[in-house]
Amino acid sequence: MPETHVAWTLCETRSVLVASPDYLQRRGAPADPQALAGHDCLGYRRAGGVLSWRFEPAGGGAQVSVPTRGCFAANNSEALREAAIGGLGLAVLSDFTAQRALLDGLLVPVLPDWRPVGLFGDSLCAIRPYSPTVPKAVQVFVAWLREALKEGFPLPR
Template identity: 25%
Template sequence: MTFDGRLFSGITVLAAVAESGSFVRAADALGLSPSGVSRAVSRLEKRVGVRLLDRTTRSQTLLETRIITVASPRYVAEHGQPGKPEEVSKHQRIMFYNPVTAKPFEWEFHRGKKVTEIPAEGRLLVSDVETMLGACIAGAGIAQVMEIGVEQVMRDGLLVDLFPDWSDERFPLYALFPSRRHRAAKVEAFINFCIESLSAAAPVRHAQIRPRGASAAKKLRRTPHGDRDD
């Protein structure tokens, strides 16, 4: 078998990228420029006819939902309703655990460009949304939740929005997938299913993203700030 030096060189570069986890770090280790490493891997992929690395992932915004501050009527009857965001620090709060920081998520209140931050303090810390909602409905304290998913309990009067004028914070829900070159039909179908399901559950005023395809485009509208899969 004839020894192919170029193929072997490409494999060496590929191994360096895989080991270091970065084109930049591989370039430093090999004494090459990042663009040189990228070209070497591209040549190898072309030679073997297979894409060997997913250089990036694509993200598509499925929905943007409001963050609202809620409590049960029972809690409000027993403890009173805070008149402004700063007053929640004097109330019992149900905090949600942030696995990235190992601390509770910070509380913020948004009204237009104004943002009020409240220190994350509370006696009850949970890591499950259903547990948080159950505790809040039972009157254990005030919670900040995504509006999507709590519409029914709000309509039933089990929870009330304490600060409807301070709920301009938006939380985007994304779909992450490998880059467009290998976008499988089943991935496309699943993303469109998610968009349709979430949009059907979300209030009309929420920013929504349309699925791909002409027929689906007639049903939904794209959010003004949605990411495009270019």
Template identity: 40%
Template sequence: MDNSIRLLALRLFVRVAMTGSFADAARYYDLPASSVSRHIAGLERTLGQRLLYRHTRAVRLTDAGEHYFRDVQRVLDSLDLATEQVVGGAKRPQGVLRINAPVAFGRRHIAPLLASFQDEHPAVEIELTLSDAFIDPVQEGADLVIRVGVLSDSSLVARKLATQHFVACASPVYLKRHGEPHHPDELSEHNCLVYKGTRGVQSWYFQESESDQAQRYPVKGNLYSNNAECLVEAALQGQGIVLFPTWLVFDALRDGGLVPILKSYQALGEAAREGIHVIYPENRLRSSKVAAFLEHLFLAVGDLPYWDH
């Protein structure tokens, strides 16, 4: 196996390991699936080790494959970074920038920035993946991940984009029909539209002042969804009350489709105030395309996020 073929085989192996799919790797590199399988089989023969267990519906790594994948991924990342710096340098970001973000935040606040960013940096290709699942950037090969919510301890670099502010709100039609609650206890008498995602049902918290401890209030309603925008749309139609971050409902509040309630209380989605962070592996700090996008993102959002104006 010569060096060029071996490098392709390594890239194919990493992609299959990341996605668990030969078909995905074939689509990604625009190759026949049979070619992907042949390259990886050749790599296994060269190594004298089986790297993947192949099943009808799934592909998974062997123990040897797990160790090899981690090492190869680090080497390929370093190789790509070195190539980027030599060919493009800091003055000309280039290459593929892989970004992962939650569905609603990515659609509303990341996707609209891409055209202007790529106008400034035409040599950068972007692969944007939207998912509400928490991913490991190293495992998934992402350059940047937008993480909304409480940030767990991690060896990754984290940079805070904004503090997350929540608001409870409903349409004027709903409030005229059912009345406006003046204390969180009264929410039990209202139809609350509740987000139910990968971490379960979102709790509703309120506190009277910064010095008070946030208190959880039980809520229920006739609509639960793992898609926040569907719940916002239902609230706009007068179906019930929602509690969401301002970055999600700012336009509906601005246009008057939704109005804030319980304004003398601080609304929270967790017992502690949450943030919006950009996380990335430490070696991405040396990437000019990552640095350029971070600058573009933070400038667009602003010190006081535009959705909180």
């Protein structure tokens, strides 16, 4: 974030590994992160990005890095969500991108005992240009967002 801006944290977020029920029926569910080598992994591409995913045990512990490959990549999480819903492979998505599809059964969590790390941030923020005073409307709107998002983005397990 540029030094000329200020960020207000609205809520915590997390990443989740997901796939469509159809994909898992065709290819099976991986038993652990290392098994992802035999799966189509839908990649979130950034400039100079590494083609691997990192995971840590949900209960804490050492991280593992897993090289990934797949038939589709994008730099847009909504595009990755739609590709996963279409059965193209496994995707790491932010909870706020995956929530509706998970609740509707279009996607299911994969490797729930492992947490993807490092691909997306761990908080959702409101960002504004810095100024010594904050307009009342901005203060009220951010307070409303914090209240609306205080529970974060609950996901089915």
